[in-house]
Amino acid sequence: MTPSRKLALLLVALASGATAAAWQPDDNLSASSQAVAKARAERIEKDLARLKGHPWAGAYYWGVGMGANVSFLIAPKSGFVFYLRGCLGLYDLNYGSVGGTSQRLRLLFEQPNRSAGFGGFDPELTPVVWGHRHYLIPSDKMLDFVNEVNAGLEPRKTTEGVFLLREGDERKAVRGDPGVPSDYRSYVLAAPITLGILFVGKSRPEKSYGCKSMGRVTPVTLDAGSAKGVKVGMEFYVFAPLPIFESARVTKVQGGVSEAEVVQCAEDTPPSTEWKLSTRAMRGQ
Numbered sequence: 001m002t003p004s005r006k007l008a009l010l011l012v013a014l015a016s017g018a019t020a021a022a023w024q025p026d027d028n029l030s031a032s033s034q035a036v037a038k039a040r041a042e043r044i045e046k047d048l049a050r051l052k053g054h055p056w057a058g059a060y061y062w063g064v065g066m067g068a069n070v071s072f073l074i075a076p077k078s079g080f081v082f083y084l085r086g087c088l089g090l091y092d093l094n095y096g097s098v099g100g101t102s103q104r105l106r107l108l109f110e111q112p113n114r115s116a117g118f119g120g121f122d123p124e125l126t127p128v129v130w131g132h133r134h135y136l137i138p139s140d141k142m143l144d145f146v147n148e149v150n151a152g153l154e155p156r157k158t159t160e161g162v163f164l165l166r167e168g169d170e171r172k173a174v175r176g177d178p179g180v181p182s183d184y185r186s187y188v189l190a191a192p193i194t195l196g197i198l199f200v201g202k203s204r205p206e207k208s209y210g211c212k213s214m215g216r217v218t219p220v221t222l223d224a225g226s227a228k229g230v231k232v233g234m235e236f237y238v239f240a241p242l243p244i245f246e247s248a249r250v251t252k253v254q255g256g257v258s259e260a261e262v263v264q265c266a267e268d269t270p271p272s273t274e275w276k277l278s279t280r281a282m283r284g285q
Helices: 003-015 031-050 139-151 182-187
Strands: 058-063 068-075 079-086 089-100 105-109 124-130 133-138 161-166 194-200 204-206 215-222 235-240 247-253 258-265 276-278
Touching (some): 031 058, 031 079, 133 139, 139 161, 139 182, 215 247
Antiparallel strands (some): 068 079, 079 089, 124 133, 133 161, 194 215, 194 276, 204 215, 215 258, 247 258
């Protein structure tokens, strides 16, 4: 499971109240901070009305339904505002100015940006244009975005997704491949890769916020490698036997085989050599 999807599941669990007792408001959510954020948002909206056709300015959104929703407004001169909301209300907000370049936007926060736990926002975003769509992808999660594309989860047809998409763009068409940076273009697949598991290694425990108890990581050896187009960081999803909703992320690649890890909760069905996987989520072709 990609880090972005793990984060989304964590936000759902937190916003549903699973750990609400441990969460407490802080200065980022004070009345004065909310007033500043509201005023900043109003300035940005006025700027956006004059910036039709700008390559990255806009109102963006990512969310997973009622569980967690991020609203993000950004413009060159008036800066940005970020809101994280869930079932229990407002969880985090921040605002500031925009630096960097048009290829990599650097967010300069005026409030503390949470670096651990629930909340916070990625400090660097890369604009990605795909047809008539505009995305803002955290620069260190570009491979996660490409995995979503290969999985068929992007381009999405609804507002729900785990990456910032400009509001309304979910209804717009795409063409060709997404305009990701050159280092990631070779990861975008023309057709899905399917493979199987040759060997299942020994699991190790790992703390997981999305699990009822301790999670686990299991190394597996896959029966395909670079000769079939497999690359380090690719995500493969189980499509048989059903119903198993798991994935494996590639950690090492050779010519004919590769190694990957399956991250699960302890109570989930462990990996098996009977599993068949594909870069296309829920489908083997």
